[in-house]
Amino acid sequence: MVxxxxxxxxxxxxxxxxxxxxxxxxSISMGTRQRVEQSIQELGYHPNAGARAxxxxxxxxxxxxxxxxxxxxxxVMMEIAIxxxxxARTHGYDVLLLTGEEGPDAVRRVTGSGLADAMIxxxxxxxxxxxxxxxxxxxxxxxxxxxxxxxxxTCVDLDFGATGALCVEHLAMLGHRDIAVIGEAxxxxxxxxxxxxxxxxxxxxxxxxxxxxxxxxxCEGGYDAMAVTLARVFDERPDTTxxxxxxxxxxxxxLGLLRQQxxxxxxxxxxxxxxxxxxxxxASVRLTSVAIPAQEMGRxxxxxxxxxxxxxxxxxxxxxxxELTTRASTGPAPATS
Amino acid sequence: MVxxxxxxxxxxxxxxxxxxxxxxxxSISMGTRQRVEQSIQELGYHPNAGARAxxxxxxxxxxxxxxxxxxxxxxVMMEIAIxxxxxARTHGYDVLLLTGEEGPDAVRRVTGSGLADAMIxxxxxxxxxxxxxxxxxxxxxxxxxxxxxxxxxTCVDLDFGATGALCVEHLAMLGHRDIAVIGEAxxxxxxxxxxxxxxxxxxxxxxxxxxxxxxxxxCEGGYDAMAVTLARVFDERPDTTxxxxxxxxxxxxxLGLLRQQxxxxxxxxxxxxxxxxxxxxxASVRLTSVAIPAQEMGRxxxxxxxxxxxxxxxxxxxxxxxELTTRASTGPAPATS
DNA sequence: CGACAGAGTCGAAGCGCTTCGACAACCTAT
DNA sequence: ATAGGTTGTCGAAGCGCTTCGACTCTGTCG
Numbered sequence: 001m002v003x004x005x006x007x008x009x010x011x012x013x014x015x016x017x018x019x020x021x022x023x024x025x026x027s028i029s030m031g032t033r034q035r036v037e038q039s040i041q042e043l044g045y046h047p048n049a050g051a052r053a054x055x056x057x058x059x060x061x062x063x064x065x066x067x068x069x070x071x072x073x074x075x076v077m078m079e080i081a082i083x084x085x086x087x088a089r090t091h092g093y094d095v096l097l098l099t100g101e102e103g104p105d106a107v108r109r110v111t112g113s114g115l116a117d118a119m120i121x122x123x124x125x126x127x128x129x130x131x132x133x134x135x136x137x138x139x140x141x142x143x144x145x146x147x148x149x150x151x152x153x154t155c156v157d158l159d160f161g162a163t164g165a166l167c168v169e170h171l172a173m174l175g176h177r178d179i180a181v182i183g184e185a186x187x188x189x190x191x192x193x194x195x196x197x198x199x200x201x202x203x204x205x206x207x208x209x210x211x212x213x214x215x216x217x218x219c220e221g222g223y224d225a226m227a228v229t230l231a232r233v234f235d236e237r238p239d240t241t242x243x244x245x246x247x248x249x250x251x252x253x254x255l256g257l258l259r260q261q262x263x264x265x266x267x268x269x270x271x272x273x274x275x276x277x278x279x280x281x282x283a284s285v286r287l288t289s290v291a292i293p294a295q296e297m298g299r300x301x302x303x304x305x306x307x308x309x310x311x312x313x314x315x316x317x318x319x320x321x322x323e324l325t326t327r328a329s330t331g332p333a334p335a336t337s
Numbered sequence: 338m339v340x341x342x343x344x345x346x347x348x349x350x351x352x353x354x355x356x357x358x359x360x361x362x363x364s365i366s367m368g369t370r371q372r373v374e375q376s377i378q379e380l381g382y383h384p385n386a387g388a389r390a391x392x393x394x395x396x397x398x399x400x401x402x403x404x405x406x407x408x409x410x411x412x413v414m415m416e417i418a419i420x421x422x423x424x425a426r427t428h429g430y431d432v433l434l435l436t437g438e439e440g441p442d443a444v445r446r447v448t449g450s451g452l453a454d455a456m457i458x459x460x461x462x463x464x465x466x467x468x469x470x471x472x473x474x475x476x477x478x479x480x481x482x483x484x485x486x487x488x489x490x491t492c493v494d495l496d497f498g499a500t501g502a503l504c505v506e507h508l509a510m511l512g513h514r515d516i517a518v519i520g521e522a523x524x525x526x527x528x529x530x531x532x533x534x535x536x537x538x539x540x541x542x543x544x545x546x547x548x549x550x551x552x553x554x555x556c557e558g559g560y561d562a563m564a565v566t567l568a569r570v571f572d573e574r575p576d577t578t579x580x581x582x583x584x585x586x587x588x589x590x591x592l593g594l595l596r597q598q599x600x601x602x603x604x605x606x607x608x609x610x611x612x613x614x615x616x617x618x619x620a621s622v623r624l625t626s627v628a629i630p631a632q633e634m635g636r637x638x639x640x641x642x643x644x645x646x647x648x649x650x651x652x653x654x655x656x657x658x659x660e661l662t663t664r665a666s667t668g669p670a671p672a673t674s
Numbered sequence: 675c676g677a678c679a680g681a682g683t684c685g686a687a688g689c690g691c692t693t694c695g696a697c698a699a700c701c702t703a704t
Numbered sequence: 705a706t707a708g709g710t711t712g713t714c715g716a717a718g719c720g721c722t723t724c725g726a727c728t729c730t731g732t733c734g
Binding site: 001002044045046048049050051052053054059061064066068075077078081082085086089094095096097098099101102108109111112113114115221222223252256281282283284 | 401445448
Binding site: 350351352353354357363364365366369388390391392393394 | 680681682683684685686688689690691
């Protein structure tokens with residue numbers, strides 16, 4: 001293993017000079033800099049991470065806490081995680097992958113040990129038990145998702161309230177009056193996951209304003225669960241002509257079942273989905289949808305975090321405005337029978 | 338920040354004693370151990386990761402290199418990544434998430450800096466450019482996936498060759514003679530990704546042995562791509578009655594299209610999928626499938642790696658035997674017309 | 675009863691890096 | 705010419721931990 005000292009000797013300078021060449025914290029003459037860089041190349045030197053962390057009190061690692069559960073939206077989570085890892089690298093950070101398993105203890109462990117300089121938390125609940133810890137430490141953090149109380153926190157999220165409103169508006173504009181919402185799995189609501197509840201709020205309040213009837217049903221996803229849910233919906237609200245789907249794994253089942261029941265999309269029934277574009281365009285009907293901007297969320301989270309680490313950032317809530325793309329799954333409501 | 342020295346002082350012992358309590362590398366009397374543990378509790382002490390890494394030359398971090406691309410099987414990747422992170426924690430390791438982006442440089446960086454003690458690589462190509470580096474370093478590593486030459490490497494994977502064979506056997510046993518394989522996206526084959534090619538080999542050689550006609554077509558996934566592919570298949574081999582699908586995002590499109598064409602599953606056409614159980618059970622037809630044991634692969638990879646780190650492990654290739662679960666998508670071949 | 679083996683503890687020497695203060699050499703403005 | 709500033713470099717002091725050798729007790733065996 002090559003050390004700083006060896007590089008210094010090889011270049012004929014002191015260790016501290018090499019260090020300053022590396023960090024750029026003091027000015028170095030052209031000649032010296034080049035000689036040192038040459039030696040680094042030739043010896044294949046890599047600074048030792050542990051020593052650097054110890055001496056500088058900075059690990060250059062960002063911890064990313066992903067949810068352990070798999071009842072929710074896995075592809076999006078993965079996309080965010082990869083976006084986080086990729087943008088972190090461009091800022092000189094590596095990413096430590098923590099699962100939700102340890103819960104608050106993981107926060108304590110990482111904070112206490114100096115393993116990471118900062119954290120990004122995903123899968124935030126409205127009243128998340130990790131939040132008090134984050135508020136109580138001086139370690140910078142960013143949430144992907146929105147808790148109930150954001151004071152003293154930095155958050156990034158799609159504006160799910162506006163997303164819900166947007167879906168309803170689109171359907172209302174097309175003349176739909178009875179709208180069913182196929183939501184996430186019940187467990188997601190039981191945990192009070194921020195995005196699910198906020199979407200629902202947006203859907204509800206805008207429906208009220210527009211005078212629409214809204215029926216919300218959580219759904220596990222998959223054909224069997226969707227079949228049961230759909231039957232109940234039409235049982236309770238036979239005039240339903242608009243659907244908003246938030247559970248990715250319910251999308252295809254819904255389309256299949258509607259087809260099977262002889263309800264044409266979009267002639268008889270319109271469907272709006274909240275899902276990544278890839279899902280919307282690969283479904284059996286090209287779906288009108290509000291995209292979940294996973295990449296953007298990951299990138300923004302890292303950038304806010306880096307700003308905080310560099311001392312510039314401040315607490316703020318960054319809500320990404322939803323965009324609805326009209327595709328082939330929505331159309332005018334059928335004439336009232 | 339609480340340090341070892343403060344704990345030592347609080348407990349009235351020397352720093353080294355506290356260290357030995359923590360590591361258990363020397364015997365400590367009951368009384369002392371309890372006093373120290375008490376102090377650790379009271380002060381909320383967490384060992385500093387950097388200092389520990391520097392002194393012990395062990396970071397207790399495993400690097401996990403995931404593919405950056407998203408043209409392949411994202412949910413499985415995520416499941417493996419989470420399984421790796423979870424089992425790593427049970428062995429006292431944290432996981433550093435590296436994307437494939439940096440390629441071989443990431444290996445060099447991590448190895449050189451002592452950031453991680455070991456690596457797990459996913460998305461291995463048959464002739465992966467990272468392999469020479471792994472062979473040339475003394476840093477332990479495990480591949481999830483199988484390259485062409487496994488000498489000097491430790492690998493974990495589903496036995497995709499046997500998987501292919503198993504699928505074909507199942508269909509052959511039911512009397513199918515003309516079988517179409519809906520494969521991964523073309524790009525996956527162009528990269529010579531191990532698992533895709535091995536599955537194909539298994540399918541082909543067993544088909545030959547059993548005297549079946551096999552037609553392989555890569556497919557991007559999604560309805561449109563699947564529609565084109567399917568049309569070509571029936572064009573070229575009108576008597577096709579058996580399908581093997583390896584691309585998760587082609588599964589539902591295939592089922593939908595077959596239905597649309599009036600081909601009943603499993604009466605007219607049988608379908609075997611290679612996919613996680615969740616997909617198989619949530620599809621519109623409950624699919625006969627060979628499961629991809631993501632959890633098991635992740636866990637095994639970590640266990641092999643930990644064994645190597647502890648000095649016990651040896652190079653070996655661990656192939657997990659495939660298991661085919663019969664569900665509702667396969668049945669006897671229809672009588673020949 | 676003296677020698678000897680553990681068991682239990684401590685002190686000190688690093689691990690490889692960053693960073694602070696010091697200093698020499700040079701330049702500028704009086 | 706002199707005081708004062710810049711620029712570039714160095715030495716040394718840690719950062720918080722692990723680990724080695726040394727030391728002091730006990731208890732045990734011939």
